[in-house]
Amino acid sequence: MSRSEFLSPEGFRIDGRRAGEARRLRCRMGALPDADGSAYVEQGNTKVLVSVSGPHECVSKRKQAHDRAMLTCEFVALPYATGEHKPQAHGDRAAAELAAAVRHTFEPVMQLQLYPRSQIIVSIMLLQADGGVRSAAINATTLALIDAGIAMEDFVCACSAGSVQGALLLDLTAQEHGAGAELSVGLLPGSERVGYMQLESKLPLSSVDEVLNFALEGARQVYEVLQTAVRLHADEQLGSRGLISA
Amino acid sequence: MAAEKIVVPGDKLPASTSADAGSTFVWDGALRASVAGIATGSSVRASRKRSAAASSVLSVGDTVVGRITRITPRLAHVDILSLGIDAPLRDPCAGILRREDVRPAEHRTAEMLEMHRCVRPGDVVLAAVLSLGDSRAYYLSTAANDHGVVIAKSSEGATMKPVSYCEMECPVSHVREKRKVAKPPGM
Numbered sequence: 001m002s003r004s005e006f007l008s009p010e011g012f013r014i015d016g017r018r019a020g021e022a023r024r025l026r027c028r029m030g031a032l033p034d035a036d037g038s039a040y041v042e043q044g045n046t047k048v049l050v051s052v053s054g055p056h057e058c059v060s061k062r063k064q065a066h067d068r069a070m071l072t073c074e075f076v077a078l079p080y081a082t083g084e085h086k087p088q089a090h091g092d093r094a095a096a097e098l099a100a101a102v103r104h105t106f107e108p109v110m111q112l113q114l115y116p117r118s119q120i121i122v123s124i125m126l127l128q129a130d131g132g133v134r135s136a137a138i139n140a141t142t143l144a145l146i147d148a149g150i151a152m153e154d155f156v157c158a159c160s161a162g163s164v165q166g167a168l169l170l171d172l173t174a175q176e177h178g179a180g181a182e183l184s185v186g187l188l189p190g191s192e193r194v195g196y197m198q199l200e201s202k203l204p205l206s207s208v209d210e211v212l213n214f215a216l217e218g219a220r221q222v223y224e225v226l227q228t229a230v231r232l233h234a235d236e237q238l239g240s241r242g243l244i245s246a
Numbered sequence: 247m248a249a250e251k252i253v254v255p256g257d258k259l260p261a262s263t264s265a266d267a268g269s270t271f272v273w274d275g276a277l278r279a280s281v282a283g284i285a286t287g288s289s290v291r292a293s294r295k296r297s298a299a300a301s302s303v304l305s306v307g308d309t310v311v312g313r314i315t316r317i318t319p320r321l322a323h324v325d326i327l328s329l330g331i332d333a334p335l336r337d338p339c340a341g342i343l344r345r346e347d348v349r350p351a352e353h354r355t356a357e358m359l360e361m362h363r364c365v366r367p368g369d370v371v372l373a374a375v376l377s378l379g380d381s382r383a384y385y386l387s388t389a390a391n392d393h394g395v396v397i398a399k400s401s402e403g404a405t406m407k408p409v410s411y412c413e414m415e416c417p418v419s420h421v422r423e424k425r426k427v428a429k430p431p432g433m
Binding site for chain 1: 257271
Protein backbone atom coordinates (compact mmCIF):
# COMPACT_ATOMS: atom_id res chain seq x y z
CA MET A 1 0.00 0.00 0.00
CA SER A 2 1.41 3.34 -0.94
CA ARG A 3 1.27 6.25 1.44
CA SER A 4 -1.13 7.96 -0.91
CA GLU A 5 -4.16 6.62 0.87
CA PHE A 6 -3.70 8.79 3.94
CA LEU A 7 -1.36 11.44 2.62
CA SER A 8 -1.71 12.55 -0.99
CA PRO A 9 1.36 13.34 -3.12
CA GLU A 10 0.53 17.01 -2.59
CA GLY A 11 0.78 16.43 1.18
CA PHE A 12 -2.89 16.55 2.09
CA ARG A 13 -4.79 14.15 4.31
CA ILE A 14 -8.25 12.77 3.70
CA ASP A 15 -9.91 15.66 5.52
CA GLY A 16 -7.75 18.24 3.75
CA ARG A 17 -5.28 18.91 6.55
CA ARG A 18 -1.52 18.84 6.18
CA ALA A 19 0.40 16.17 8.11
CA GLY A 20 1.41 18.44 10.99
CA GLU A 21 -1.87 20.25 11.30
CA ALA A 22 -4.18 19.65 14.26
CA ARG A 23 -7.92 19.86 13.89
CA ARG A 24 -9.72 22.96 14.99
CA LEU A 25 -9.94 23.02 18.76
CA ARG A 26 -12.89 24.91 20.09
CA CYS A 27 -13.64 25.14 23.77
CA ARG A 28 -16.10 26.74 26.09
CA MET A 29 -15.59 26.95 29.83
CA GLY A 30 -18.55 27.07 32.16
CA ALA A 31 -20.82 25.33 29.65
CA LEU A 32 -23.00 23.97 32.45
CA PRO A 33 -23.96 26.82 34.78
CA ASP A 34 -25.14 24.54 37.59
CA ALA A 35 -21.93 22.52 37.82
CA ASP A 36 -19.06 23.66 40.02
CA GLY A 37 -16.94 23.62 36.91
CA SER A 38 -17.50 22.51 33.35
CA ALA A 39 -16.06 22.68 29.89
CA TYR A 40 -17.06 21.68 26.40
CA VAL A 41 -14.32 20.82 23.93
CA GLU A 42 -14.55 20.12 20.21
CA GLN A 43 -11.54 18.70 18.47
CA GLY A 44 -12.70 18.38 14.92
CA ASN A 45 -15.72 16.09 15.13
CA THR A 46 -14.81 14.75 18.56
CA LYS A 47 -17.01 16.44 21.14
CA VAL A 48 -16.61 16.09 24.87
CA LEU A 49 -18.44 17.65 27.79
CA VAL A 50 -16.86 17.52 31.24
CA SER A 51 -18.44 18.55 34.49
CA VAL A 52 -16.67 18.86 37.82
CA SER A 53 -18.43 18.61 41.12
CA GLY A 54 -16.72 19.48 44.35
CA PRO A 55 -14.73 19.69 46.42
CA HIS A 56 -17.48 18.53 48.73
CA GLU A 57 -18.22 15.96 51.39
CA CYS A 58 -17.27 12.44 50.27
CA VAL A 59 -20.22 10.54 48.91
CA SER A 60 -18.75 7.37 50.34
CA LYS A 61 -17.04 8.30 53.59
CA ARG A 62 -15.29 4.94 53.70
CA LYS A 63 -12.91 6.01 50.97
CA GLN A 64 -12.22 9.51 52.21
CA ALA A 65 -8.64 10.47 52.95
CA HIS A 66 -7.94 12.58 56.02
CA ASP A 67 -5.21 14.64 54.37
CA ARG A 68 -6.29 15.07 50.77
CA ALA A 69 -9.25 15.13 48.45
CA MET A 70 -10.37 11.98 46.72
CA LEU A 71 -10.53 12.34 42.95
CA THR A 72 -13.19 10.31 41.18
CA CYS A 73 -13.49 10.18 37.41
CA GLU A 74 -16.29 8.73 35.38
CA PHE A 75 -16.54 8.40 31.64
CA VAL A 76 -19.69 7.86 29.62
CA ALA A 77 -19.97 7.63 25.85
CA LEU A 78 -23.40 8.47 24.56
CA PRO A 79 -25.03 5.62 22.60
CA TYR A 80 -24.84 7.60 19.36
CA ALA A 81 -21.29 8.87 19.91
CA THR A 82 -19.62 6.55 17.43
CA GLY A 83 -22.00 6.80 14.51
CA GLU A 84 -23.77 3.50 14.91
CA HIS A 85 -26.28 3.43 17.73
CA LYS A 86 -24.72 1.40 20.49
CA PRO A 87 -26.70 0.85 23.65
CA GLN A 88 -24.89 1.67 26.86
CA ALA A 89 -22.63 -1.22 27.78
CA HIS A 90 -22.74 -1.94 31.47
CA GLY A 91 -19.36 -2.19 33.12
CA ASP A 92 -17.65 -0.96 29.99
CA ARG A 93 -13.96 -1.73 30.47
CA ALA A 94 -12.76 0.73 27.86
CA ALA A 95 -14.68 3.50 29.63
CA ALA A 96 -13.33 2.48 33.02
CA GLU A 97 -9.80 2.43 31.63
CA LEU A 98 -10.14 5.90 30.16
CA ALA A 99 -11.57 7.24 33.41
CA ALA A 100 -8.69 5.71 35.34
CA ALA A 101 -6.18 7.20 32.89
CA VAL A 102 -7.66 10.67 33.42
CA ARG A 103 -7.57 10.22 37.18
CA HIS A 104 -3.94 9.09 37.19
CA THR A 105 -3.02 12.00 34.93
CA PHE A 106 -4.62 14.66 37.09
CA GLU A 107 -3.94 13.35 40.59
CA PRO A 108 -0.31 14.56 40.66
CA VAL A 109 -1.14 17.86 38.96
CA MET A 110 -3.95 18.90 41.27
CA GLN A 111 -3.21 20.21 44.74
CA LEU A 112 -5.47 17.69 46.41
CA GLN A 113 -3.86 18.22 49.80
CA LEU A 114 -5.68 21.56 50.00
CA TYR A 115 -9.04 19.84 50.28
CA PRO A 116 -8.78 17.25 53.04
CA ARG A 117 -11.65 14.83 53.63
CA SER A 118 -13.47 15.95 50.52
CA GLN A 119 -14.17 14.58 47.11
CA ILE A 120 -13.88 15.94 43.61
CA ILE A 121 -15.88 14.22 40.89
CA VAL A 122 -15.00 14.59 37.22
CA SER A 123 -17.69 13.37 34.83
CA ILE A 124 -16.64 13.06 31.22
CA MET A 125 -19.31 12.67 28.61
CA LEU A 126 -18.38 11.79 25.06
CA LEU A 127 -20.96 13.26 22.72
CA GLN A 128 -19.30 12.36 19.47
CA ALA A 129 -16.18 10.33 18.77
CA ASP A 130 -13.88 10.84 15.82
CA GLY A 131 -10.43 9.97 17.08
CA GLY A 132 -8.46 11.68 19.83
CA VAL A 133 -11.10 10.97 22.48
CA ARG A 134 -8.49 10.69 25.21
CA SER A 135 -6.84 13.95 24.24
CA ALA A 136 -10.15 15.77 24.09
CA ALA A 137 -11.19 14.31 27.45
CA ILE A 138 -7.94 15.42 29.08
CA ASN A 139 -8.06 18.90 27.57
CA ALA A 140 -11.68 19.34 28.61
CA THR A 141 -10.92 18.09 32.12
CA THR A 142 -8.12 20.66 32.46
CA LEU A 143 -10.51 23.45 31.52
CA ALA A 144 -13.32 22.17 33.74
CA LEU A 145 -11.04 21.90 36.78
CA ILE A 146 -9.72 25.42 36.20
CA ASP A 147 -13.30 26.62 35.80
CA ALA A 148 -14.14 25.00 39.13
CA GLY A 149 -11.34 27.01 40.73
CA ILE A 150 -9.57 23.89 41.96
CA ALA A 151 -5.89 24.52 42.62
CA MET A 152 -3.66 22.97 39.97
CA GLU A 153 0.05 23.19 39.42
CA ASP A 154 -0.18 23.15 35.67
CA PHE A 155 -2.36 22.52 32.66
CA VAL A 156 -2.40 19.09 31.10
CA CYS A 157 -2.52 19.55 27.33
CA ALA A 158 -3.01 16.42 25.33
CA CYS A 159 -2.55 15.69 21.68
CA SER A 160 -2.02 12.59 19.63
CA ALA A 161 0.22 11.77 16.73
CA GLY A 162 0.71 8.62 14.79
CA SER A 163 2.49 6.84 12.10
CA VAL A 164 -0.06 5.76 9.50
CA GLN A 165 1.35 3.64 6.70
CA GLY A 166 4.66 5.41 6.93
CA ALA A 167 3.22 8.91 7.12
CA LEU A 168 3.70 10.95 10.28
CA LEU A 169 0.37 12.59 11.13
CA LEU A 170 -0.81 14.84 13.91
CA ASP A 171 -4.18 14.58 15.70
CA LEU A 172 -5.56 11.46 14.04
CA THR A 173 -9.18 11.02 13.08
CA ALA A 174 -10.94 7.75 13.78
CA GLN A 175 -10.30 6.66 10.20
CA GLU A 176 -6.57 7.32 10.46
CA HIS A 177 -6.45 5.80 13.93
CA GLY A 178 -7.84 2.57 12.56
CA ALA A 179 -5.05 2.32 9.99
CA GLY A 180 -1.98 3.07 12.06
CA ALA A 181 -0.37 3.44 15.45
CA GLU A 182 -1.45 6.34 17.60
CA LEU A 183 0.52 7.83 20.48
CA SER A 184 -1.31 10.18 22.86
CA VAL A 185 0.65 12.41 25.21
CA GLY A 186 -0.37 14.81 27.93
CA LEU A 187 2.10 17.65 28.34
CA LEU A 188 2.48 19.78 31.46
CA PRO A 189 3.55 22.90 29.60
CA GLY A 190 4.67 24.97 32.58
CA SER A 191 7.19 22.42 33.74
CA GLU A 192 7.77 20.74 30.36
CA ARG A 193 6.96 17.33 31.76
CA VAL A 194 4.92 14.54 30.26
CA GLY A 195 2.07 13.58 32.55
CA TYR A 196 0.40 11.04 30.36
CA MET A 197 1.44 8.86 27.48
CA GLN A 198 -0.33 6.04 25.77
CA LEU A 199 0.48 3.94 22.76
CA GLU A 200 -2.15 1.42 21.86
CA SER A 201 -0.60 -0.43 18.96
CA LYS A 202 2.87 -1.34 17.76
CA LEU A 203 5.22 1.32 16.53
CA PRO A 204 8.81 0.71 15.34
CA LEU A 205 11.20 1.74 18.11
CA SER A 206 13.08 3.93 15.65
CA SER A 207 10.07 6.12 15.02
CA VAL A 208 8.85 6.49 18.63
CA ASP A 209 10.97 9.60 19.24
CA GLU A 210 9.80 11.18 16.04
CA VAL A 211 6.12 10.52 16.79
CA LEU A 212 6.50 11.64 20.40
CA ASN A 213 8.08 14.94 19.43
CA PHE A 214 5.39 15.46 16.86
CA ALA A 215 2.69 14.86 19.48
CA LEU A 216 4.44 17.16 21.97
CA GLU A 217 4.56 19.89 19.36
CA GLY A 218 0.80 19.42 18.92
CA ALA A 219 0.31 19.58 22.70
CA ARG A 220 2.15 22.93 22.78
CA GLN A 221 -0.28 24.23 20.18
CA VAL A 222 -3.15 22.93 22.29
CA TYR A 223 -1.71 24.82 25.28
CA GLU A 224 -1.85 28.09 23.38
CA VAL A 225 -5.54 27.54 22.63
CA LEU A 226 -6.42 26.39 26.15
CA GLN A 227 -4.62 29.16 27.97
CA THR A 228 -6.18 31.77 25.71
CA ALA A 229 -9.58 30.32 26.54
CA VAL A 230 -8.80 30.37 30.27
CA ARG A 231 -7.58 33.97 30.15
CA LEU A 232 -10.64 35.10 28.24
CA HIS A 233 -12.93 33.28 30.63
CA ALA A 234 -11.15 34.66 33.71
CA ASP A 235 -11.33 38.14 32.24
CA GLU A 236 -15.05 37.73 31.64
CA GLN A 237 -15.69 36.45 35.16
CA LEU A 238 -13.60 39.14 36.82
CA GLY A 239 -15.23 41.76 34.64
CA SER A 240 -18.71 40.61 35.60
CA ARG A 241 -17.75 40.91 39.26
CA GLY A 242 -16.30 44.35 38.70
CA LEU A 243 -12.84 43.28 39.80
CA ILE A 244 -11.10 44.32 36.66
CA SER A 245 -11.30 47.44 34.57
CA ALA A 246 -12.39 46.51 31.08
CA MET B 247 -4.97 48.82 36.21
CA ALA B 248 -1.56 48.18 34.80
CA ALA B 249 -0.26 46.39 37.90
CA GLU B 250 -2.92 43.71 37.60
CA LYS B 251 -2.75 40.90 35.15
CA ILE B 252 -4.61 37.71 34.47
CA VAL B 253 -2.77 34.58 35.48
CA VAL B 254 -3.50 30.94 34.74
CA PRO B 255 -2.35 27.89 36.71
CA GLY B 256 1.40 27.45 36.39
CA ASP B 257 2.14 31.10 35.57
CA LYS B 258 5.06 32.71 37.36
CA LEU B 259 4.03 35.53 39.66
CA PRO B 260 5.84 38.84 40.05
CA ALA B 261 8.54 38.87 42.73
CA SER B 262 6.49 41.30 44.82
CA THR B 263 3.85 38.63 45.53
CA SER B 264 4.05 37.47 49.13
CA ALA B 265 4.92 33.81 49.47
CA ASP B 266 2.03 33.05 51.81
CA ALA B 267 -0.61 34.51 49.53
CA GLY B 268 -3.35 32.01 48.82
CA SER B 269 -3.69 30.12 45.52
CA THR B 270 0.05 29.93 44.94
CA PHE B 271 2.75 27.31 45.06
CA VAL B 272 6.48 27.16 44.51
CA TRP B 273 8.01 25.12 41.73
CA ASP B 274 11.45 25.41 40.22
CA GLY B 275 12.31 28.27 42.55
CA ALA B 276 9.49 30.49 41.36
CA LEU B 277 6.20 31.38 42.95
CA ARG B 278 3.37 30.37 40.64
CA ALA B 279 -0.39 30.70 40.53
CA SER B 280 -2.51 27.60 41.07
CA VAL B 281 -5.84 29.04 39.91
CA ALA B 282 -6.97 31.30 37.11
CA GLY B 283 -7.42 34.80 38.36
CA ILE B 284 -5.84 38.16 38.71
CA ALA B 285 -2.43 38.89 40.19
CA THR B 286 -2.66 42.07 42.21
CA GLY B 287 0.89 42.84 43.23
CA SER B 288 0.72 40.95 46.50
CA SER B 289 -1.79 38.13 46.00
CA VAL B 290 -3.84 36.13 43.54
CA ARG B 291 -7.56 36.60 43.42
CA ALA B 292 -9.38 33.68 41.84
CA SER B 293 -11.76 34.50 39.03
CA ARG B 294 -14.08 31.80 40.26
CA LYS B 295 -16.32 32.91 43.08
CA ARG B 296 -17.30 30.08 45.35
CA SER B 297 -19.60 30.31 48.28
CA ALA B 298 -17.76 29.57 51.48
CA ALA B 299 -19.81 26.53 52.36
CA ALA B 300 -19.98 24.97 48.94
CA SER B 301 -16.51 23.55 49.27
CA SER B 302 -16.24 23.12 52.98
CA VAL B 303 -16.22 19.98 54.98
CA LEU B 304 -16.90 20.16 58.69
CA SER B 305 -14.10 20.11 61.20
CA VAL B 306 -14.04 19.52 64.92
CA GLY B 307 -15.31 22.49 66.90
CA ASP B 308 -17.45 23.97 64.14
CA THR B 309 -20.88 25.17 65.13
CA VAL B 310 -23.59 23.72 62.92
CA VAL B 311 -27.34 23.96 62.55
CA GLY B 312 -29.20 20.71 62.13
CA ARG B 313 -32.63 19.20 62.18
CA ILE B 314 -33.44 16.18 64.31
CA THR B 315 -34.83 13.45 62.09
CA ARG B 316 -35.21 10.50 64.43
CA ILE B 317 -34.58 9.75 68.05
CA THR B 318 -33.85 6.54 69.88
CA PRO B 319 -33.30 6.18 73.64
CA ARG B 320 -29.53 6.35 73.08
CA LEU B 321 -29.08 8.90 70.32
CA ALA B 322 -30.69 11.34 67.93
CA HIS B 323 -30.10 11.43 64.19
CA VAL B 324 -29.48 14.88 62.81
CA ASP B 325 -29.42 16.28 59.29
CA ILE B 326 -26.70 18.91 59.36
CA LEU B 327 -28.07 21.78 57.29
CA SER B 328 -25.63 24.59 57.69
CA LEU B 329 -22.15 25.43 58.87
CA GLY B 330 -22.55 28.25 61.35
CA ILE B 331 -25.82 30.10 60.90
CA ASP B 332 -25.14 31.71 57.56
CA ALA B 333 -23.42 29.12 55.36
CA PRO B 334 -25.95 26.51 54.27
CA LEU B 335 -24.49 23.25 53.04
CA ARG B 336 -25.49 22.23 49.56
CA ASP B 337 -26.19 18.67 50.61
CA PRO B 338 -27.21 18.00 54.19
CA CYS B 339 -24.85 15.57 55.86
CA ALA B 340 -25.55 13.14 58.65
CA GLY B 341 -24.84 13.81 62.30
CA ILE B 342 -25.42 11.87 65.47
CA LEU B 343 -26.20 13.40 68.84
CA ARG B 344 -25.50 10.82 71.51
CA ARG B 345 -27.37 10.89 74.80
CA GLU B 346 -24.25 11.63 76.81
CA ASP B 347 -23.41 14.65 74.63
CA VAL B 348 -26.77 16.39 74.90
CA ARG B 349 -26.32 18.12 78.25
CA PRO B 350 -23.34 19.39 80.23
CA ALA B 351 -21.85 16.92 82.71
CA GLU B 352 -23.53 18.46 85.78
CA HIS B 353 -26.99 17.93 84.27
CA ARG B 354 -26.52 14.30 83.41
CA THR B 355 -29.08 12.82 85.73
CA ALA B 356 -31.11 9.84 84.64
CA GLU B 357 -34.23 11.91 84.13
CA MET B 358 -32.48 14.75 82.31
CA LEU B 359 -30.89 12.31 79.91
CA GLU B 360 -34.06 10.80 78.56
CA MET B 361 -33.71 11.60 74.91
CA HIS B 362 -37.33 12.68 74.33
CA ARG B 363 -36.98 15.22 77.15
CA CYS B 364 -34.08 16.83 75.31
CA VAL B 365 -34.91 16.83 71.61
CA ARG B 366 -37.78 15.71 69.41
CA PRO B 367 -37.87 14.91 65.70
CA GLY B 368 -38.31 18.11 63.70
CA ASP B 369 -36.49 20.33 66.21
CA VAL B 370 -33.79 22.60 64.85
CA VAL B 371 -30.70 22.50 67.00
CA LEU B 372 -27.50 24.45 67.27
CA ALA B 373 -24.64 22.06 67.98
CA ALA B 374 -20.88 21.75 67.96
CA VAL B 375 -19.00 19.12 65.99
CA LEU B 376 -17.52 16.87 68.65
CA SER B 377 -15.63 14.52 66.38
CA LEU B 378 -15.52 13.43 62.79
CA GLY B 379 -17.42 10.38 63.89
CA ASP B 380 -17.53 7.16 61.96
CA SER B 381 -17.86 6.53 58.25
CA ARG B 382 -21.51 7.53 58.32
CA ALA B 383 -22.02 10.52 60.56
CA TYR B 384 -20.38 13.33 62.46
CA TYR B 385 -20.76 13.24 66.24
CA LEU B 386 -22.36 16.38 67.60
CA SER B 387 -22.70 17.88 71.05
CA THR B 388 -25.23 20.33 72.45
CA ALA B 389 -23.67 20.47 75.92
CA ALA B 390 -22.68 24.14 75.74
CA ASN B 391 -25.19 26.65 77.15
CA ASP B 392 -25.78 28.39 73.86
CA HIS B 393 -26.25 25.08 72.03
CA GLY B 394 -29.44 23.06 71.97
CA VAL B 395 -32.91 23.41 70.54
CA VAL B 396 -33.50 26.76 68.88
CA ILE B 397 -36.71 26.08 66.99
CA ALA B 398 -39.31 23.55 68.09
CA LYS B 399 -42.97 23.10 67.25
CA SER B 400 -45.50 22.09 69.88
CA SER B 401 -48.10 19.40 69.31
CA GLU B 402 -50.43 22.27 68.32
CA GLY B 403 -48.04 23.07 65.51
CA ALA B 404 -47.04 26.43 66.92
CA THR B 405 -43.44 27.50 67.34
CA MET B 406 -42.63 27.33 71.03
CA LYS B 407 -40.86 29.96 73.10
CA PRO B 408 -38.08 29.07 75.51
CA VAL B 409 -38.97 29.60 79.15
CA SER B 410 -36.00 28.01 80.88
CA TYR B 411 -32.92 25.97 80.07
CA CYS B 412 -35.04 22.83 80.00
CA GLU B 413 -38.53 23.92 78.96
CA MET B 414 -40.31 25.54 76.06
CA GLU B 415 -43.89 26.81 76.04
CA CYS B 416 -46.46 26.67 73.29
CA PRO B 417 -48.00 30.14 72.74
CA VAL B 418 -51.36 28.61 71.78
CA SER B 419 -52.01 25.91 74.37
CA HIS B 420 -49.48 27.13 76.99
CA VAL B 421 -48.37 23.54 77.35
CA ARG B 422 -44.74 23.27 78.41
CA GLU B 423 -42.53 20.69 76.79
CA LYS B 424 -39.12 19.54 77.92
CA ARG B 425 -36.17 20.37 75.71
CA LYS B 426 -32.43 21.00 75.97
CA VAL B 427 -32.94 24.67 75.17
CA ALA B 428 -30.19 26.78 73.64
CA LYS B 429 -29.57 29.98 75.57
CA PRO B 430 -30.96 32.72 73.32
CA PRO B 431 -28.33 35.30 72.38
CA GLY B 432 -28.36 38.35 74.62
CA MET B 433 -29.64 36.59 77.74
